Amino acid sequence: MTDLAPPARRKGGFKRVLERYPFLPALLILVVLLALNGIYQPRSVSLVGITGLIKTYLALMLLAVAQAYVVYAADIDLSVGAIVSLVNVAVVTLMQHWGGEALPVFGAIALGLLVGLACGIVNGLVVAALRLQAIVATFATSIFFTGLALYIMPVAGTPAPTLFWRTYGGRMLDIPFVFYVVVVLAVLLYALSRTRLTTQLLAVGDDAQAAYQSGLPVTLIRIKGYAMCGVFAALAALCITGDTASGDPLVGGKMTLFSVAAVVLGGSALSGGVGTVAGAVIGALIIGLINSLVYFVGTPSEWQNLVQGLAILLALMAGILVGRRARA
Amino acid sequence: MNGAGLRDLIRQPLVVALALIVALLVLGEALSPGFASMQQILRLLIVAALLGIVAAGQNLVILGGREGIDLSVGGVVSLSAIIAGNLMSGSDAGIPMAIVACIAAGALIGLINGIGTTLLRIPPLVMTLGMLGVLQGLLIVIRQGIPSGRAAPGLSQFVTQPFLLGLPGIIWLWIAIGVLMALLLHRTVFGQRIYAIGSNEHAAWMAGVPVKAVRIALFVLSGAFAAIAGICLIGYSGSSFANVGEQYMLPSIIAVVFGGTSLAGGKGGYTGTMAGAVMLTVLQAILTTVNIDESGRQMIFGATLLVLMLFYGRGRAMRA
Numbered sequence: 001m002t003d004l005a006p007p008a009r010r011k012g013g014f015k016r017v018l019e020r021y022p023f024l025p026a027l028l029i030l031v032v033l034l035a036l037n038g039i040y041q042p043r044s045v046s047l048v049g050i051t052g053l054i055k056t057y058l059a060l061m062l063l064a065v066a067q068a069y070v071v072y073a074a075d076i077d078l079s080v081g082a083i084v085s086l087v088n089v090a091v092v093t094l095m096q097h098w099g100g101e102a103l104p105v106f107g108a109i110a111l112g113l114l115v116g117l118a119c120g121i122v123n124g125l126v127v128a129a130l131r132l133q134a135i136v137a138t139f140a141t142s143i144f145f146t147g148l149a150l151y152i153m154p155v156a157g158t159p160a161p162t163l164f165w166r167t168y169g170g171r172m173l174d175i176p177f178v179f180y181v182v183v184v185l186a187v188l189l190y191a192l193s194r195t196r197l198t199t200q201l202l203a204v205g206d207d208a209q210a211a212y213q214s215g216l217p218v219t220l221i222r223i224k225g226y227a228m229c230g231v232f233a234a235l236a237a238l239c240i241t242g243d244t245a246s247g248d249p250l251v252g253g254k255m256t257l258f259s260v261a262a263v264v265l266g267g268s269a270l271s272g273g274v275g276t277v278a279g280a281v282i283g284a285l286i287i288g289l290i291n292s293l294v295y296f297v298g299t300p301s302e303w304q305n306l307v308q309g310l311a312i313l314l315a316l317m318a319g320i321l322v323g324r325r326a327r328a
Numbered sequence: 329m330n331g332a333g334l335r336d337l338i339r340q341p342l343v344v345a346l347a348l349i350v351a352l353l354v355l356g357e358a359l360s361p362g363f364a365s366m367q368q369i370l371r372l373l374i375v376a377a378l379l380g381i382v383a384a385g386q387n388l389v390i391l392g393g394r395e396g397i398d399l400s401v402g403g404v405v406s407l408s409a410i411i412a413g414n415l416m417s418g419s420d421a422g423i424p425m426a427i428v429a430c431i432a433a434g435a436l437i438g439l440i441n442g443i444g445t446t447l448l449r450i451p452p453l454v455m456t457l458g459m460l461g462v463l464q465g466l467l468i469v470i471r472q473g474i475p476s477g478r479a480a481p482g483l484s485q486f487v488t489q490p491f492l493l494g495l496p497g498i499i500w501l502w503i504a505i506g507v508l509m510a511l512l513l514h515r516t517v518f519g520q521r522i523y524a525i526g527s528n529e530h531a532a533w534m535a536g537v538p539v540k541a542v543r544i545a546l547f548v549l550s551g552a553f554a555a556i557a558g559i560c561l562i563g564y565s566g567s568s569f570a571n572v573g574e575q576y577m578l579p580s581i582i583a584v585v586f587g588g589t590s591l592a593g594g595k596g597g598y599t600g601t602m603a604g605a606v607m608l609t610v611l612q613a614i615l616t617t618v619n620i621d622e623s624g625r626q627m628i629f630g631a632t633l634l635v636l637m638l639f640y641g642r643g644r645a646m647r648a
Contacts (some may be wrong), residue, residue: 076453078578126634131642133591135397139578140633147626154623212646219646257399257457264454271395271451302472306465313458320450 018323022267023279025322029265029315030282033289040296051176055169057288058178059084059239063255064262064280065189066232071263072201073225074208074272075127075134079142080233080259083119084252086145087112087237089153092160092247100161113234119145120230124223142256149249156248160241168242181239189277192228201225205272262287264316267323286315341588341596344639345603352610360617370496372609374487377502378564380605381557382576383583384505385438385550387601389452390584391513392546393526393593399456400441401554401580403463404434405573408558410470413477413568420482430555437463438551442544460577467571479562487563498560502602505553509598522546527594582633583608585640607636 018024038045044053063080070077091112098104123141127134170177192198200221203211212218233252240251264270265286266279290311294304356363382401389396408430415429416422437459444455491497513519521542524532533539557576562568581591586604589596611632615625 130638131645132634132637133585135591136578136582136585137634137637139582140630140637142630143626143633144630147623147628147630149623150626151621151623154621208646257460260453261457261461270453302469304465305468306462309458309461309463309465312461316454316458317444317448317450320454321448324449 021276022274022323023276023282024267025319026266026279026282026286029319030286030289033286033293037289037293037296040293044292044296047176051178053285053288053292054178054182055176055243057284058181059236059243060255060258060262060287061281061284062185062232062236062239063252063259064266064284065277066229066236067259067263068266068268068275068277068280069201069225069228069232070134071260071268071270072198072205072272072275073222074205074270075222075225076138076260076270077123077226077229078135078138078256079119079123079145080229080236081252081254081256082142082145082149083116083230083233084237084240084255085249086119086149086152087116087234088241088251089149089158089247089249090115091238091241092158093152095161095164096158100163102163105161105164109238112238113231116230116232116234116237117227118230120227120233121223123230124226127226128219128222146249146253153247153249156246156250158247160245160247165242165245168239189281193277197221197224197228202273202275205274207273258284258287261312261316265312265319267319269323287312290315341586341640342600342603345586345588345600345607348636349603349607349610352607352614356610356614356617359614363614363617370499372613373499373502373606374496374564375613376606376609377498378557378561379576379579379583379609380502380602381505381560382554383580383587383601383605384509384598385553386580387509387584387587387589387596387598388522388546388553389550390581390589390591391522391526391593391596392543394529394543395452396445396526396543396546396593397452397456397581397591398438398441398547398550398554399453399577400437400459400463401550402571402573402575402577403460403467404437404551404554405558405561405576406467406568406571407437407463407470407573408434408555409562409568409572410467410477412483412559413479413562416478416480416483416562418478418480420480423480423483426480427559430559431552434551434553434555434558435548436551438548439544441551442547445547446540446543464571471570477562478567479565483559483563484566487560498563501560506598506602513597518542518545523594525594579608586636588640 034045043049063084066080067077091108094108094111095105098107119141123138126132126137126141167177172180200211200216201224203216204218204221208218237252241247244251262283263275263280265283266276266281268275268279291308294307294311299307353364353369362368382405386398386401389398411433412426412430415426441452441456441459444450445452486497488496492500513522521532521537524535524537525539525542529539554573554576558573561572565572583604584596584601585591586607587596587598587600587602589601612629615629
């Protein structure tokens with residue numbers, strides 16, 4: 001193309017910052033929600049309150065990160081919830097089978113991560129290599145994964161070993177265990193955000209044709225995105241298992257659509273090319289804080305879901321409108 | 329027939345879907361004699377009609393392009409079923425009121441979806457996903473205050489009993505919707521405009537098509553169709569239960585895809601979607617007939633869907 005675009009107009013400082021950190025509007029919403037939570041229930045912003053929030057929503061945060069990696073490349077994965085269920089029942093069954101000692105628990109965790117990776121690769125092959133539509137194809141794989149989960153554990157209820165959930169919900173050196181998880185994850189996500197793969201996924205999402213023409217292996221990159229998604233969905237499953245302390249073949253089903261909402265709340269565009277995992281994490285926290293705020297302001301229980309739904313819809317719309325104004 | 333003609337024929341999604349339906353019926357009959365009896369086929373068609381009516385609206389939204397999709401249809405079906413159940417509460421006198429109220433509610437929800445996606449330019453997936461969350465909450469509120477409602481006997485009869493020429497009323501309704509959709513899409517200006525905005529929105533806008541109004545109308549129609557399906561659903565099941573419509577959300581999209589409508593918009597039609605809805609229903613019926621665990625059933629269903637998708641709308645390979 002001989003398209004000689006004029007040099008980009010210099011943008012204002014604020015816009016440049018927003019372009020670099022698309023999650024800033026979400027961060028603002030998060031701070032406001034935290035403040036509101038603090039006003040209506042001062043204890044919710046204490047160490048105990050924050051620990052509880054993280055413990056409950058760590059799984060959704062990880063699942064949002066998982067979804068973010070495919071959304072980077074303009075794909076979507078509607079099977080993440082089914083992967084969570086599958087890994088949850090696989091890990092619990094293995095731990096029960098091998099006994100609840102430290103070594104078997106670690107072995108089960110490692111195998112669980114491999115199951116997630118395998119599911120992600122299957123999704124990647126189906127969507128990127130066979131070129132099926134992501135929405136319908138990952139819905140089909142989600143049915144398959146749910147079937148597998150039901151095969152492994154037909155009914156919910158098998159308990160996880162005490163060692164596993166005690167560690168997850170307990171403290172180490174007087175600091176809640178989940179804080180270590182958060183720190184390790186923060187470092188991991190920061191490192192991953194500086195890898196070539198993140199840039200490549202965003203490039204594919206921005207313009208797959210251009211990425212292909214500049215020599216990127218587009219199909220392989222998209223498969224890698226789905227593989228990352230599978231692994232993070234497996235990590236989310238481990239957190240769920242730590243939180244609920246049992247296996248349930250349908251535990252993740254409801255989480256899929258929330259993971260998509262969290263990614264969008266965090267400032268990522270479903271059309272690909274724009275996004276951050278930090279935003280996805282913030283998006284998941286926003287959903288969590290909306291849920292707890294609705295509870296703290298004393299909404300009657302039957303109205304809570306409606307108010308939550310409305311608040312999430314409004315937050316989604318506000319985030320998109322602000323983000324677009326910033327990028328325009 | 330020459331080779332090229334044959335190849336074109338088996339590429340026709342409608343032909344593929346019809347052939348698969350026949351093959352599935354033969355398979356079903358082989359696995360469990362009586363599967364393809366007239367009575368069974370009628371029952372399957374009733375179930376397919378419910379899905380097909382939801383898929384009509386989904387089809388319109390998808391045809392309009394710009395990543396058009398409506399994830400809120402399941403919520404609208406549930407909402408409509410509970411509203412209809414309460415307005416009828418077992419009496420035929422409530423049927424007209426139920427029909428008016430449900431379609432109005434569905435159209436209103438569609439209108440909000442349409443305004444959000446066009447005037448505020450929220451991506452349809454996000455807008456309708458958010459709407460689904462709102463509807464699920466709304467259902468809980470409604471369910472607290474009022475009983476779950478009962479279908480009027482007249483409505484149940486219309487849906488399940490022979491109405492004309494041995495076919496239940498809902499099948500005639502579905503046929504009528506099919507004819508109306510075909511006329512709408514291929515014989516009206518509105519239909520031409522749908523294809524125009526679906527295949528090239530900018531060109532359509534330059535040619536004077538009121539792009540936003542058309543797209544809002546598509547979402548309104550989608551809400552209305554889902555509401556009609558909700559009314560029929562309570563006629564079929566007698567009473568409504570929690571989130572009864574959820575089972576239609578993604579299958580309605582799959583029926584559209586199996587009918588040969590491209591998710592990219594601007595290409596396809598409703599006749600194929602009707603065949604797609606029948607095909608999905610027959611496939612599920614076969615899986616419930618054979619004696620295997622729920623887990624095996626789901627695995628086979630998921631894998632079969634994937635294999636069938638290979639016949640349809642695969643994306644183009646990258647070329648330099």
